[in-house]
Amino acid sequence: MDQALEDVTIADFTQMMQGPWATQKLADMGADVIKIERIGGEWERTLHAGGELLDGVSPFFLAMNRNKRSVELDLKSDEGQEVALDIVAEADALVENFRPGVMDKFGLGYDDVREVNPEIVYVSASGFGPDGPYAGRPGQDLLLQAMSGLAQNTGRKDDPPTPVGTAIVDEHAASQIAFNTMVALFHKERTGEGQRVDTNLLNASIDFQCQEITASLNLDVDFERSEEGIAQAFLGGPYGIYETADGYVAIAMTPMEALVDLFEDERFTEFDTPKDQFDRRDEIKRLLESYTREYATDDLLDLLLDADVWAAPVNDFDALAEDPQVDHNDMLVDIEHPGGGEFTTVGVPADLSETPGRVETPPPSPGEHTEEVLTEFGYDDERIQSLRDAGVTGESLQTSTSDD
Template sequence: MSGALDGVTIADFTQMMQGPWASQKLAEMGADVIKIERIGGEWERKLEAGGELLDGVSPFFLAMNRNKRSIELDLKSDQGREIALEIVEEADVLMENFRPGVMDRFGLGYEDVRERNPDIVYVSGSGFGSTGPYTDRPGQDLLLQAMSGLTEYTGRDQDPPTPVGTAVVDEHSATLMALNTMFALFYQERTGEGQKVEVNLLNSAIDFQCQEVTAVLNMNQEFDRSESGIAQAWLSAPYGIYETADGHIAIAMASMESIAKVTGIEELTDYDTSEKTYENRDEIKRRLEKYTRQQPTDELLEALLAEDIWAGNVNDFHEMAEDPQVTHNEMIVEIEHPETGETFKTTGLPASLSETPPEIDSRPPRSGEHTKKILGDWGYEEGEIERLAEEGVIGDVSE
């Protein structure tokens, strides 16, 4: 079966997470993503995880660059810029997430590109947007978690502002980047017209907090973090993580009546309104956790689920990868490592389409691995390709 984006070509100038994860999502739907890297490769190829690389390559890079072809170009050279423009001229989409102004300095800004390809969908990701007082600031996930209010409401009452354990702003921004690229491609398909799409980390960080922002800005009420560890500042007990005899368990929404039925703590039924469960959330959590600490995790989870109480395991990544539902969903897959030929484990495909299913059809590329093939596709002869490599316009093509 064909992918939904078969026939779509994307000139991908992105780096780090916001852009590459977005373009990978489109590549999995069949788009031909040509990853245009600097000589030597994208910076994140060497970004260490805990001070280490995975067989010479960053695991972060490996997670976000499958199904792509790679070419190395010196965009600061006239010839390198011209090759990039030739690729863009035949592309449907250009994606980039440099700081505002960088692509213009390369001669690859929206107006430059539109002269060569008027129908281009030009997708820009940034930290704060292309205009405004913060355009020159560095845009990075932790900074945007802090600036958007997220860290202020994460953690316990006496904790300092606390970031979450993943690059959640980059992740959401990448999804928005892919989604809005699809909107623009749909418009291009219907009208033949391109447009510029802009996505930024600040807007993305505020966007995924839509319900919390709306509550705080419109209600005459303070939403303080709890002392005991209720997992959201604006939610009542029992919402949180509970210690068990041999681990932890998560309990989300549940009536005090149903909790009392499972635990035998009849006093919990006294908290019979939402106001009471919120005002007394710390007391409820402490009393409930005194009980859960005496219970084996599996037995407790089974008892809670039997009463239709929203509860779940607390897994580390190794446990998650072996979870029977995760296995059934095929959300952990093995892919060939670009340097060793061995396999590494990574995340699978999160959604399914019955007629145009996404597909993992190639491993992440080595830097510049497809330079010769891509230039050949664009009509360059082998001798000319070798000359460009000797002059440093493109990367080494001797392999």
């Protein structure tokens, strides 16, 4: 087997990031991910980044939908639902992230699907879960950064609550979808038994803060953000970001003795216990930064790394793209844009010696593979044309423009 998931078919009803990035991870490992979209394509295709699209397509969509095949269906129509069920009947797993109840309205709820595919792995991702007091609320990354305490613990002491600079809840939730889909598929492989898997953004936002939440709820410590911007509200100095003569460096866990030796300053010995290093973290930051500001970033990094101090440069994305380790790891790749040309995106983050993941096909245009997929599922040309004429599928089954 060339890729671990090459015989796995995923019926993908996801949109935005939480679901599509999860199914892309499965597609990268060889799964046949059939992306079932509304007519015209999912909303993420037109989500602007900085007010711009990349040749008519959202770079966010491009980042999360490679290696998939797109089928356009009107799931509000009876015929569209029938077609979807025909696809799902042959799938190993279904992944969706509509609000709770939407798939049931489409006739594609768990009980409906089990009637045509009793062994299905049915993965449902939502904002807060399928039931409970918040089940009907909109779930979105920023909202969960706020609710989970993450925004309250990010930034300086007197700053307002500060969200992090990426959709971190969606990202962890996507990894949870991919992981738990694989767990359920593994169980199915061993037993022949399918199951329902429920994941949600709220749970993901709590899960990735496991150490901070555990510390806060069990220790009699007043955890709050530092005045000088220590990078983590739960750790002491010198953990943080430090200004240099021409930029910034990050310094992680470091013994005070190393700073004494490096800068020949005995004042660092005053912070000789973990409690001191936490309570006086702002003093440590000010003292250490008085030295780091005297060095160019590259010179300071050489000094710190030679002394086995855990340090790294603070890069922007342009600098990241020039980093030799990033290049060595093949973590930025150029792939074909659905409208022509190429774009740069993130590569496959893990190396498997026997069944490697890879980027094979670009993100699809809306409905690009409708005719191809329906033909594979036994639809003849006349039936496909009738679906097109009825508006159940898109007008153009094999091609679409960037305006779509």
